[in-house]
Amino acid sequence: MQLLKDRIQKDGVVKENSIVKVDSFLNHQMDVVLFAEIGKELKKRFADCNINKILTIEASGIGIATVVAQSFDNCPVVFAKKTKSKNLDGDLLEVQVESYTRGTVFDVQVAKKFLTQDDNVLVIDDLLANGQALLGLIELVDKSNANFCGCSVIIEKGFQPGGKLLREKGIRLESLAIIDDIIDGEIIFR
Amino acid sequence: MQLLKDRIQKDGVVKENSIVKVDSFLNHQMDVVLFAEIGKELKKRFADCNINKILTIEASGIGIATVVAQSFDNCPVVFAKKTKSKNLDGDLLEVQVESYTRGTVFDVQVAKKFLTQDDNVLVIDDLLANGQALLGLIELVDKSNANFCGCSVIIEKGFQPGGKLLREKGIRLESLAIIDDIIDGEIIFR
Numbered sequence: 001m002q003l004l005k006d007r008i009q010k011d012g013v014v015k016e017n018s019i020v021k022v023d024s025f026l027n028h029q030m031d032v033v034l035f036a037e038i039g040k041e042l043k044k045r046f047a048d049c050n051i052n053k054i055l056t057i058e059a060s061g062i063g064i065a066t067v068v069a070q071s072f073d074n075c076p077v078v079f080a081k082k083t084k085s086k087n088l089d090g091d092l093l094e095v096q097v098e099s100y101t102r103g104t105v106f107d108v109q110v111a112k113k114f115l116t117q118d119d120n121v122l123v124i125d126d127l128l129a130n131g132q133a134l135l136g137l138i139e140l141v142d143k144s145n146a147n148f149c150g151c152s153v154i155i156e157k158g159f160q161p162g163g164k165l166l167r168e169k170g171i172r173l174e175s176l177a178i179i180d181d182i183i184d185g186e187i188i189f190r
Numbered sequence: 191m192q193l194l195k196d197r198i199q200k201d202g203v204v205k206e207n208s209i210v211k212v213d214s215f216l217n218h219q220m221d222v223v224l225f226a227e228i229g230k231e232l233k234k235r236f237a238d239c240n241i242n243k244i245l246t247i248e249a250s251g252i253g254i255a256t257v258v259a260q261s262f263d264n265c266p267v268v269f270a271k272k273t274k275s276k277n278l279d280g281d282l283l284e285v286q287v288e289s290y291t292r293g294t295v296f297d298v299q300v301a302k303k304f305l306t307q308d309d310n311v312l313v314i315d316d317l318l319a320n321g322q323a324l325l326g327l328i329e330l331v332d333k334s335n336a337n338f339c340g341c342s343v344i345i346e347k348g349f350q351p352g353g354k355l356l357r358e359k360g361i362r363l364e365s366l367a368i369i370d371d372i373i374d375g376e377i378i379f380r
Contacts, residue, residue, distance in 0.1 A: 023301065025266075030256060031266060032267065035256065067257065075222075079218065079249065079253070089211075114214070
């Protein structure tokens with residue numbers, strides 16, 4: 001998605017260790033105009049699916065998912081929770097997700113009643129690195145009676161194994177920008 | 191806001207201990223059509239302010255804030271973070287917030303660069319109970335050079351002290367629905 005790549009080039013801040021910070025428009029401060037354009041792009045890419053529910057994970061995925069939902073006939077958005085909350089009760093679907101960066105395993109949960117056999121689910125997250133969060137969300141859909149239609153991330157870190165892992169499993173993945181490398185401070189897109 | 195009250199009556203689930211669960215449309219599954227109506231309502235209520243930034247806190251506030259921002263000329267949304275993240279660096283503003291329900295104190299942070307003297311800030315959260323999260327967000331705005339214009343919550347639990355506490359401090363608070371009591375399973379709005 002060219003608009004997104006241009007934005008990453010313009011406002012992404014390259015740090016050491018191949019990190020590009022996108023906190024000014026994606027995952028701390030959020031540009032809802034960009035999110036609406038992302039929604040239009042995803043609607044095009046998933047035009048063949050009758051998406052009627054979006055699943056994401058707290059926290060950074062939520063803002064993108066709610067705006068993107070507007071492009072899918074204002075379908076409901078469900079966000080999976082990382083901590084047990086008193087707001088969660090009834091039957092829960094739960095999976096465990098490994099965090100490479102933190103070296104821990106955490107539980108991810110969603111109320112069973114919000115993923116039903118009538119739901120055609122698009123899974124969305126902001127970033128894809130090792131793919132464990134995305135795989136956890138897909139596993140939640142598999143555990144429910146809902147239909148998994150595919151997943152999308154705004155930025156895939158192409159130099160980390162998540163994208164390859166998901167594609168090798170035959171999972172439909174739409175990455176709107178894939179950063180393959182950072183050479184002398186320059187961001188190289190796939 | 192009548193539409194919201196009607197929705198709470200229709201889809202809110204009354205539990206023991208004066209709890210109304212609104213997880214089917216507000217804070218687990220999210221209804222973006224309702225959020226857009228909330229945006230229009232807030233735009234009316236804050237028509238006198240030149241709001242150009244919305245501040246919320248992860249996680250449940252994010253979805254509402256991003257859709258509401260569309261009613262405020264698509265202004266940027268910043269969400270304060272509850273956990274130190276590697277996505278956060280540079281100068282941070284930090285406050286401590288007490289959680290009554292969990293009996294703990296946690297840090298809430300925002301990057302200083304996203305709250306500037308040019309920002310007229312509306313603070314948004316989903317629920318108001320004891321008011322500590324909202325007070326923390328307002329303190330973050332006070333610590334920055336930004337202008338605090340007011341705050342809004344979707345549901346205020348009128349039988350808990352937060353609303354009174356904020357109003358006594360002279361803080362502008364727009365609660366879109368105030369639940370004062372639950373008697374024999376019936377929700378009583380103020």
